[in-house]
Amino acid sequence: MNDSTAGGRTVTLKDLANELGIHPSTVSRILHSGTEVARGAASVATAKRVRDLAHKLGYSPDPQATSLRTRRTHLLGVIVPRLSDLVLAIMYEGIEEGAAGLGYSTFVMNSRDNPVEQRRKTDTMLARRVDGLIIGDAHLDNVLLQELRTRKVPFVLMNRRVPGHPSATCDDVLGGQLAADHLWSRGHRNVAVIAGEPYASTAVDRTAGFVDQWKSFGGAISQQAVVWSRFDTAGGREAAENILNACNPRPTALFAVNDFAAIGAMGALRSHGLTVGRDMAVVGFNDTSLAAELPIPLSSVRSPMLDIGRTAVQLLKQVLDGERVEPIRLKPTLCVRESSARAISATLLRQ
Amino acid sequence: MNDSTAGGRTVTLKDLANELGIHPSTVSRILHSGTEVARGAASVATAKRVRDLAHKLGYSPDPQATSLRTRRTHLLGVIVPRLSDLVLAIMYEGIEEGAAGLGYSTFVMNSRDNPVEQRRKTDTMLARRVDGLIIGDAHLDNVLLQELRTRKVPFVLMNRRVPGHPSATCDDVLGGQLAADHLWSRGHRNVAVIAGEPYASTAVDRTAGFVDQWKSFGGAISQQAVVWSRFDTAGGREAAENILNACNPRPTALFAVNDFAAIGAMGALRSHGLTVGRDMAVVGFNDTSLAAELPIPLSSVRSPMLDIGRTAVQLLKQVLDGERVEPIRLKPTLCVRESSARAISATLLRQ
DNA sequence: CTGAAAGCGCTTACAG
DNA sequence: CTGAAAGCGCTTACAG
Numbered sequence: 088m089n090d091s092t093a094g095g096r097t098v099t100l101k102d103l104a105n106e107l108g109i110h111p112s113t114v115s116r117i118l119h120s121g122t123e124v125a126r127g128a129a130s131v132a133t134a135k136r137v138r139d140l141a142h143k144l145g146y147s148p149d150p151q152a153t154s155l156r157t158r159r160t161h162l163l164g165v166i167v168p169r170l171s172d173l174v175l176a177i178m179y180e181g182i183e184e185g186a187a188g189l190g191y192s193t194f195v196m197n198s199r200d201n202p203v204e205q206r207r208k209t210d211t212m213l214a215r216r217v218d219g220l221i222i223g224d225a226h227l228d229n230v231l232l233q234e235l236r237t238r239k240v241p242f243v244l245m246n247r248r249v250p251g252h253p254s255a256t257c258d259d260v261l262g263g264q265l266a267a268d269h270l271w272s273r274g275h276r277n278v279a280v281i282a283g284e285p286y287a288s289t290a291v292d293r294t295a296g297f298v299d300q301w302k303s304f305g306g307a308i309s310q311q312a313v314v315w316s317r318f319d320t321a322g323g324r325e326a327a328e329n330i331l332n333a334c335n336p337r338p339t340a341l342f343a344v345n346d347f348a349a350i351g352a353m354g355a356l357r358s359h360g361l362t363v364g365r366d367m368a369v370v371g372f373n374d375t376s377l378a379a380e381l382p383i384p385l386s387s388v389r390s391p392m393l394d395i396g397r398t399a400v401q402l403l404k405q406v407l408d409g410e411r412v413e414p415i416r417l418k419p420t421l422c423v424r425e426s427s428a429r430a431i432s433a434t435l436l437r438q
Numbered sequence: 439m440n441d442s443t444a445g446g447r448t449v450t451l452k453d454l455a456n457e458l459g460i461h462p463s464t465v466s467r468i469l470h471s472g473t474e475v476a477r478g479a480a481s482v483a484t485a486k487r488v489r490d491l492a493h494k495l496g497y498s499p500d501p502q503a504t505s506l507r508t509r510r511t512h513l514l515g516v517i518v519p520r521l522s523d524l525v526l527a528i529m530y531e532g533i534e535e536g537a538a539g540l541g542y543s544t545f546v547m548n549s550r551d552n553p554v555e556q557r558r559k560t561d562t563m564l565a566r567r568v569d570g571l572i573i574g575d576a577h578l579d580n581v582l583l584q585e586l587r588t589r590k591v592p593f594v595l596m597n598r599r600v601p602g603h604p605s606a607t608c609d610d611v612l613g614g615q616l617a618a619d620h621l622w623s624r625g626h627r628n629v630a631v632i633a634g635e636p637y638a639s640t641a642v643d644r645t646a647g648f649v650d651q652w653k654s655f656g657g658a659i660s661q662q663a664v665v666w667s668r669f670d671t672a673g674g675r676e677a678a679e680n681i682l683n684a685c686n687p688r689p690t691a692l693f694a695v696n697d698f699a700a701i702g703a704m705g706a707l708r709s710h711g712l713t714v715g716r717d718m719a720v721v722g723f724n725d726t727s728l729a730a731e732l733p734i735p736l737s738s739v740r741s742p743m744l745d746i747g748r749t750a751v752q753l754l755k756q757v758l759d760g761e762r763v764e765p766i767r768l769k770p771t772l773c774v775r776e777s778s779a780r781a782i783s784a785t786l787l788r789q
Numbered sequence: 790c791t792g793a794a795a796g797c798g799c800t801t802a803c804a805g
Numbered sequence: 806c807t808g809a810a811a812g813c814g815c816t817t818a819c820a821g
Binding site: 097099100101111112115116119148149151152153154155156157 | 813814815816817
């Protein structure tokens with residue numbers, strides 16, 4: 088553990104310089120230049136002496152001083168709807184890893200999908216002088232993004248995309264299609280969708296991917312069979328209740344754009360005496376760690392959450408380097424499990 | 439939105455001073471002194487002019503410059519096992535809220551409960567010059583904590599406690615007792631415990647609270663009825679399998695020190711053809727948002743996760759202010775649901 | 790190859 | 806009540 092920290096007396100460049108009887112600027116040059124440049128920066132002998140002493144004394148440069156001088160903080164701001172959403176928590180793990188690899192540290196804040204908080208948290212981040220922003224809670228009708236662009240704040244979207252801005256997301260349209268392919272192939276012809284929040288591209292794209300694919304097969308989905316809802320368990324439960332009340336005949340399969348909504352729906356189905364996987368197929372989205380371990384294992388479209396986080400960092404890095412970047416959509420895959428594995432039964436089909 | 443940010447040209451103290459024809463130090467005094475001191479710092483008239491202009495130009499002080507000068511960063515480091523553990527994610531929301539209220543920003547990092555990573559992340563935090571640390575992943579045998587203390591790094595523990603260090607936790611012993619009270623009162627006499635990781639005080643305290651209370655009632659718990667396990671769903675499943683294999687007669691109730699482990703256990707029980715709530719009672723811990731919404735709603739000891747996070751920040755603030763602090767244990771409550779609500783059946787009792 | 794100086798934006802004794 | 810100076814720890818042209 089190095090010593091230049093909260094507790095102990097910090098070792099500075101000047102300390103090193105004094106100790107070696109050379110000038111601080113020389114020490115800086117040696118320590119700062121990335122190995123390559125170091126050669127021209129100082130004699131090999133001096134460089135070694137400096138490096139050895141720095142290591143021995145546990146020197147670590149003061150990031151505040153460095154930032155003040157270089158005008159770059161190596162700080163990244165990350166804004167998510169809520170970290171207690173497992174999906175965002177995993178993406179953040181990807182971000183943390185990616186950022187550490189590039190020498191950046193990250194702040195995360197929860198906006199709760201509330202526009203006032205989104206703005207406030209963004210301001211807080213900018214007041215901290217982050218070099219750039221990773222925005223995981225973009226709304227499709229967001230005005231904030233346009234402002235940020237106008238002000239030339241470097242940012243990328245993650246998790247949810249908005250056309251015209253750089254983003255790292257799952258290919259959610261494809262994900263919806265995969266779910267449709269699967270349910271159609273199992274013989275289902277009467278399905279419903281728990282569609283999520285209409286302001287989120289994840290919800291809109293997954294729903295559109297599913298519905299369009301379904302129609303391309305010649306299937307039909309009525310208006311009341313697409314229910315917009317919150318992403319959490321309680322939201323899924325309510326949506327499922329609505330579907331059970333409004334749709335007659337009752338659908339034989341449910342596609343929820345989120346695993347947690349799917350779990351809530353499973354609860355509602357059980358309350359109605361229905362057995363998931365037999366009386367009603369259910370497919371979720373994201374393949375969170377829970378899905379496979381549920382009492383009735385849940386089929387789910389697996390999105391590469393960790394990779395999305397990592398990719399967002401790479402993308403932001405490119406933006407910071409002044410490169411032009413295009414949105415990236417990572418491919419999902421389908422995991423079929425007990426909740427939707429079997430073909431529709433003759434009984435259900437005849438209903 | 440203020441303008442002093444990543445994108446735009448930043449407004450500095452000097453800008454304000456030039457604009458008003460006064461000295462930067464005067465501006466600093468006015469802006470910095472907390473209303474009280476402001477009175478003595480400058481004339482009311484000047485103060486107003488400065489404040490108005492600062493507001494108009496969207497001045498926000500450069501935190502890096504301030505830190506360099508004051509030697510305080512107003513940065514807090516938070517280390518958790520993993521943010522994808524919902525429990526820690528919620529605690530972090532409490533931290534974020536509490537920290538914002540005190541004017542602090544927070545870094546979070548995942549250590550995955552790996553000692554090497556714990557040390558590395560701690561180093562990274564200290565290299566960033568955080569003012570203090572909130573440690574959510576302490577191991578009972580931790581040597582790092584002693585080092586930090588020696589080096590006078592301000593820190594508090596959260597979530598998991600270690601005797602001799604300040605901490606904000608749930609009263610986990612009480613939580614275990616509540617679960618024991620409940621199951622005993624429902625007539626159970628043969629129980630098993632999914633105990634969690636033995637290096638975590640949460641696991642140890644909850645298990646000890648349960649077992650000791652059980653024995654105080656005159657109950658017995660055999661060695662193989664206490665199974666240490668990971669905290670996640672897969673860990674709970676494995677532990678339940680072990681219990682079902684090793685315990686004869688089969689227990690009629692299961693106490694899992696974590697909701698996710700409980701959910702995994704429910705899956706294992708179902709695989710064995712057992713119905714939770716009828717053939718086997720299950721009680722979890724933390725009352726995460728999922729518990730109430732599961733197909734079979736899960737009884738759970740509710741821990742005040744948000745409050746634990748908030749409390750940790752308050753505690754750390756006191757430490758930073760040089761106050762002496764004592765560990766704080768917040769009280770849990772029990773939420774009884776379908777998974778354990780009914781009294782043990784005569785059939786099971788006779789086994 | 791190395792030194793000396795200037796300056797990033799702020800705060801804080803010290804004068805007056 | 807306000808100004809002027811020093812300095813936090815660093816980097817970076819500029820000399821030599």
